[in-house]
Amino acid sequence: MAKLAENVSQRRTRIAVSVFFFLAGLCFASWASRIPNIQQKLQLNEAAWGGILLALPIGLMVSLPFSGILVARFGSRRMVIISACLYACILPLLGLATNVWQLCAILFSYGFAGNIMNISINTQAVGIEMIYERSIMASFHGVWSIAGFTGALIGTFMVSHNITPFVHFCIITAAELLTVLIFYRYTLKEDTQHEGEHPLFAKPDKFLLKLGLIAFCCMICEGTMFDWSGIYFRKVVMPPKEMVTLGYTAFMCTMAGGRFAGDWLSEKLGKKTMIQCSGLVIAVGLLVSVIFPFLVPATIGFLLVGLGVSSVVPLVYATAGKSSTMPAGVAIAATSTIGYFGFLFGPPLIGFVAEASNLRWSFSLIALLGFCTTVLASVSRIEK
Numbered sequence: 035m036a037k038l039a040e041n042v043s044q045r046r047t048r049i050a051v052s053v054f055f056f057l058a059g060l061c062f063a064s065w066a067s068r069i070p071n072i073q074q075k076l077q078l079n080e081a082a083w084g085g086i087l088l089a090l091p092i093g094l095m096v097s098l099p100f101s102g103i104l105v106a107r108f109g110s111r112r113m114v115i116i117s118a119c120l121y122a123c124i125l126p127l128l129g130l131a132t133n134v135w136q137l138c139a140i141l142f143s144y145g146f147a148g149n150i151m152n153i154s155i156n157t158q159a160v161g162i163e164m165i166y167e168r169s170i171m172a173s174f175h176g177v178w179s180i181a182g183f184t185g186a187l188i189g190t191f192m193v194s195h196n197i198t199p200f201v202h203f204c205i206i207t208a209a210e211l212l213t214v215l216i217f218y219r220y221t222l223k224e225d226t227q228h229e230g231e232h233p234l235f236a237k238p239d240k241f242l243l244k245l246g247l248i249a250f251c252c253m254i255c256e257g258t259m260f261d262w263s264g265i266y267f268r269k270v271v272m273p274p275k276e277m278v279t280l281g282y283t284a285f286m287c288t289m290a291g292g293r294f295a296g297d298w299l300s301e302k303l304g305k306k307t308m309i310q311c312s313g314l315v316i317a318v319g320l321l322v323s324v325i326f327p328f329l330v331p332a333t334i335g336f337l338l339v340g341l342g343v344s345s346v347v348p349l350v351y352a353t354a355g356k357s358s359t360m361p362a363g364v365a366i367a368a369t370s371t372i373g374y375f376g377f378l379f380g381p382p383l384i385g386f387v388a389e390a391s392n393l394r395w396s397f398s399l400i401a402l403l404g405f406c407t408t409v410l411a412s413v414s415r416i417e418k
Contacts, residue, residue, distance in 0.1 A: 059181025067189020093145025102367025129200030160355030246372025292344025313407030
């Protein structure tokens, strides 16, 4: 009976943390689904809008050194509850913004709160993974991807019924706060503790630096697919108009599906081999789409890229969270800081290279960076 009760408790905790991953994905996707409406409301051109959108990643980057410290000092459970509520409550303010400076300030705050939630829920996931004594991190990120699809569908429904972004966001916020109220009590009470005292401020050691560089290379590829896959299809593949988004859809589907299969595969192959194989799959997928820029092979290539990127960042977070040199939240924040530079600066790099040459050369460069994931994993002491 005691064993059964323990299993039920573990299962309940895993479900609760999965719910918080879902809330994070739903909140972000809700905002993303109404971007065109808010741009139209403020009557901004693409250049001005692009500048405004930088406020969110800037808030995210600014929060990175603080998020790990807050999680280490106050515990991931407390921070995931606070940040989830804050993240949800900022969302309706995005629908109320009436000028550029208001929106920039709100987006900065939104990115700041969102990243604290990201670090705290990943710290919770590391603790649960250690309880289960097997890889389960990728499945949590898979739940986030499903939430992204769900948020996009809800957004489409709201737009089709002429529901304003503010009302839409208020509905999402109410649902999220109610869900937090129900599930917060089942989250992991204590974070993973390592022997000895570790400073809250510490430079990443060589191992964490390599993990961060692995995340950097992978997230360059991921950011490229988010921002440039549709443009690549439209300008290079040149399919019928109704199929322009096929590559992006293919990428998103295999990225989400790959995360649910990633835990099982990493258990069979080992984390190091899994990351090595993922880098190869990313590189092959991108090269296929570059060498054969036609509808079917390019779509297959984008399917492979989605599969390749699906498990790398979850595995990096899981490995960093078990660092023996600093608390889990600080270690995850350290690797995230390096990784997010790739996510933020990869897409502009594509634009510069494409302007100097063409998009196919740009994607060839990203394929090389994808292969660097394999190289870096090969020279890192990642557990088998």
